Amino acid sequence: MVPTNYYLILSAILFGLGVFAFVFKRNVIAIFMSIELMLNAVNLAFVAFSQAMGKLDGQVFVLFVIVVAAAEAAVGLGIIILIARNRQSLNVERVDLLKL
Amino acid sequence: MTASLFIFFVLAALAVIGAINLIVQRHPIHSALSLIVVMVALAGLYLLLGAEFVAAVQIIVYGGAIMVLFVFVIMLLNAGVEERTNLSKIANLATILPLVGALTGFLAATMARSSDALHTASKEGVRLASTRELSHMLFKEFVYPFELTSFLILVAILGAIVLAQREH
Numbered sequence: 001m002v003p004t005n006y007y008l009i010l011s012a013i014l015f016g017l018g019v020f021a022f023v024f025k026r027n028v029i030a031i032f033m034s035i036e037l038m039l040n041a042v043n044l045a046f047v048a049f050s051q052a053m054g055k056l057d058g059q060v061f062v063l064f065v066i067v068v069a070a071a072e073a074a075v076g077l078g079i080i081i082l083i084a085r086n087r088q089s090l091n092v093e094r095v096d097l098l099k100l
Numbered sequence: 101m102t103a104s105l106f107i108f109f110v111l112a113a114l115a116v117i118g119a120i121n122l123i124v125q126r127h128p129i130h131s132a133l134s135l136i137v138v139m140v141a142l143a144g145l146y147l148l149l150g151a152e153f154v155a156a157v158q159i160i161v162y163g164g165a166i167m168v169l170f171v172f173v174i175m176l177l178n179a180g181v182e183e184r185t186n187l188s189k190i191a192n193l194a195t196i197l198p199l200v201g202a203l204t205g206f207l208a209a210t211m212a213r214s215s216d217a218l219h220t221a222s223k224e225g226v227r228l229a230s231t232r233e234l235s236h237m238l239f240k241e242f243v244y245p246f247e248l249t250s251f252l253i254l255v256a257i258l259g260a261i262v263l264a265q266r267e268h
Contacts, residue, residue, distance in 0.1 A: 002108045002148065008211035010112045010145075014138070016204030017119040023196050027182045029128045029174055033135050036166065037119055040142055043158075045211060051149045052215055056237050059154050063238065066161050067249045071256035073166045077173045078263030084177045090128075091182075 007048035014041035028080050028090050032073075039069050107148060115141040126182040128174045132167060139163045153231040 018041060021034035043062045050058025080090070087094050118137035125131045139162045146155035238246055 001102070002104055004215040005212040006108060006112070007145070007149070008215055009208045010115065012204050012208035012211060013116060014119055015207060016200050017116070017123065019203060020196065020200045021119075021123045023200070024123065024193065025182070027128055027131075027179065029170065029177075029179060030122075030131050030182070033122065033128075033131055033170065036162075037122065037135065037138065040139060040162070043154075044142055044145060047146055047149050047151045047154060049215070050151070056234055059151050059234055060237050060242050062151075062154050063157060064242075064245060064249060066157060067253065070161060070166055071252050073169055074256045074260040075263065077169055078260040080173060081177065081264050084179075090177065090179050 004048050004052040008045055011041045011045040011048065014038075014044065026091050026093060028083060028092055028095075031092065032076050032080065036069060036073070039065055104148060108145070111141045111144045111148070114138075115145070128179045128182075129171065132170050132174060135170075136163055136167050139167070153234050 015038050018034045018038035021037065022031055025031050025034060043065055046058040046062045046065070048058075050056060050062075083095060084090055115138050118134045118141065121134035122131045122138070125134060139158060143155045143158040143163070146152075146158060
C-alpha cells in the first residue's frame with residue numbers, strides 16, 4: 001500500500017515540470033502539451049485524494065477534466081493551425097501583435 | 101519494500117523522466133512521444149490506486165485521441181526543430197527555475213500535510229472502485245454536469261471547424 005503523500009508529491013513535481021515547460025518552451029505545440037501535462041498532474045491528485053477519502057467524487061471530476069482537455073485540444077489545435085497559416089512559424093515570439 | 105511500492109516508484113520515475121524529456125527535446129514530435137510515456141505511466145498509477153475505469157479512459161482518450169490529434173497537427177504543419185534560444189532566455193532561466201521549484205515545494209508540502217489530516221480521519225483499507233459505482237455516481241448525482249459536457253463538446257467541434265476552415 002503506497003502512502004497518499006507519495007502520489008501527491010509526484011503530482012506536484014509533474015505540475016511544476018508542466019509550469020516550467022509552459023514558461024520555457026517557445027514552440028506553440030510544446031506549450032500546449034505542457035498544459036496537458038499540468039492537467040494530468042491535477043488528475044493524479046484527484047484520484048489519490050479520492051482513494052484516500054474512500055469516495056468516488058474525485059474520479060468523476062477526473063472524467064470531467066478529461067472531457068474539458070479534449071475540447072480544449074480540439075479548439076487549441078485549430079488556433080495553432082491558424083497561427084501557423086498566418087505567421088508561417090510556430091514560434092510564440094513571432095506572435096507579438098499585442099506587444100507595444 | 102512491498103511490490104506495490106516498487107511498482108509505484110518505477111511508474112513515477114517513468115512519468116518524471118518522460119516529463120523532463122518533454123522539456124529537453126527540441127523537436128515537437130519527440131515531446132509528443134514523451135508525453136505519451138507520461139500518460140501511460142499515469143494510467144498505471146491509476147490502476148495502482150484502484151481506479152480502473154479512469155485508467156482505461158486515460159489510455160483511450162488521452163493516449164489515443166488527444167495525442168493522435170497532436171501528432172496529426174505536428175505532421176500537418178511540418179513543425180521543425182525549435183529555434184535556438186538566445187542568451188537573455190538563459191538569464192530568464194535563472195529566475196524561472198527557483199520560482200517553479202518554490203511553487204512545486206509549496207504544492208507538495210501543502211498537499212502532503214492535508215493528506216496527513218485525511219489519513220487519520222479516513223478508515224483503513226484500500227477499496228477497488230468498481231465501474232458500476234462510478235457510473236451510478238456519474239448518471240445520478242452528476243447528471244447535469246454530465247449533460248453540460250455534451251454541450252461543451254458540441255461547441256468545441258463547431259469552434260474547431262470554424263477556426264480551421266479555409267476562408268474563401
